[in-house]
Amino acid sequence: MECNERVLSFIAEWFDPHPQIVKQYLLKYHCKTNEVEMKDIQTKRIFLKKTKVPPKIKEPDFFVGANILLLSRDLKLIEYADSVTRRLLEDVDERTVCVLPP
DSSP states (O other): OOOOOEEEEEEEEEEEETEEEEEEEEEEEEETTTTTEEEEETTEEEEEEEEOOOOOOGGGOOOOOEEETTEEEEEEEEEEEEEEHHHHHTTHHHHHHHOOOO
16 A cells, blocks of 8 residues: 555554553654654653654554554554544455354
8 A cells, every 4th residue: 555645643552661551652654754753642742753663664564453663662553543544544454354163
């Protein structure tokens, strides 16, 4: 899927081991520049300014349920943050389970 100028937005969770809490962030992935930015949802403060992601992380790695290692933090993408991202990825992100009887 080619998204050019589009920005994919997700709600991401990160478990902070020191206070033993789960923090939620708004994670925005800029497809064209391969950059991310993050905002702390609870405090509404910028957590990470627009930063290049490692070259091994690409657009197909961003989907609901994915775990992404970003700046030594294991982030889990738990849901879409906006309707544009949902519309773009919902069909692509479809999964199927097949159960075969013995």
